[in-house]
Amino acid sequence: MTKPIGSEIFAGHFKGRRALVTGGGSGIGLGIAQAFAEAGASVLIVDRDPKVADSAENLRQAGFEVEHAVADVTKEDEVKAAFARVVELWGALDILVNNAGIITIANLEELSLEEFNRVLAVNTTAVFLCCREAAPLLRASENGVILNASSGQGRQGFIFTPHYAASKFGVIGLSQSLAKELAPSGIRVNSYCPGIVKTEMWEYNDREWGSRLGNYKPGELIQEWINGIPLKRPAEAADVANLLLFLASDAGSYITGQAINIDGGMFMN
Structure with missing residues (x-):
């Protein structure tokens, strides 16, 4: 994996801060987890795939403080267990990255209700579940930050993915609502919108x-x-990770309620 440039810029910036990254066992999520670990954070990576244990071990072998939890973020009891693990490890949380996501592609007439609901469950409902569990911990932090994965399809829906587009538009609305509710507690909430990665x-x-x-x-x-x-x-996973490092840092302390594109200019607004 390419080392995120941002982790060098923010070297040591997140020392003493604790982060949880969902969907962190591979792909973009693993790049995000690596970036925060390299910048000094203690990181819990959460994934439904048991291979997340190997990803965490690789980062520990590289000298970083990284733990893991196997959990399906669509299941309330497993989400609660993942956050109980945070309390067990550190007793606190400063950064939540809701990165877990799935997509399926189907013609409308072939798209089942089960498939539609599954995509919304992973991409949107799970964000709500994790934010709800994280809120008490983040209220106690002086640096509480939530970063939620949306998509270019949170800007403009595309053909054969109405369920995915709906889920990613939903993340932006959820993030805006929580940004307003949690701002008095000093918690910032933003979403990020990758394009092709x-x-x-x-x-x-x-x-x-x-x-x-x-x-x-x-x-x-x-x-x-x-x-x-x-x-x-x-994009590389590191491109997305670099944006999140900035948004979670003190340099991004006046940014909340935003949905920020990270797509090379695919969508401009």
Whole structure:
């Protein structure tokens, strides 16, 4: 994994701060967890995949204070258990990153209610569950921050993903509401909106969208979209992590209630 540049800029900045990252076992989530650990934070990475234990161990072997918890963030009892682990480890929490997310791609007539609800459960309801459990801990922090994963589809819905678009629009609305409610406690809440990122999810997207939008060979559709990005490249996990380091830092202390694009200029507002 490429070392996030931001962790060098913010070296030691998060020493003494404690962070929980959902969906932290791989992809963007692991990049975020690594970035905060490199910048000095103690990090608990949460993922439903038991392989999260290996990800945490790799970071510990690199000299960072990283723990893990296996939990499905759509299940209330498992979310509660993950936050109980935070209390057990540190007795406090300063940063919550709700990064866990899934996408499926289907024609409307083929999209089942079960599939629709599953995507909303992971992408939106789980954000609510984690924010609710984190709130008492963050109120006790002098640096309480919540960062919620939205998407470019939180800006503009795309074909064959009405459930995903709805879930990501929902994250932005939820974040704005909580930013207002939690501001008197000094807690800042923002969401981040990645575009195309080098992850396994985007390999799936390329394949499934490509099969529905035309006779695309693997890699052709995503390259077509990348060519339309002003900066002409997809994001790395480190690009997303760098934004979150800034938003969680003292340098971002006057930013709350915002949804910030990290997409190379794909969407501009």
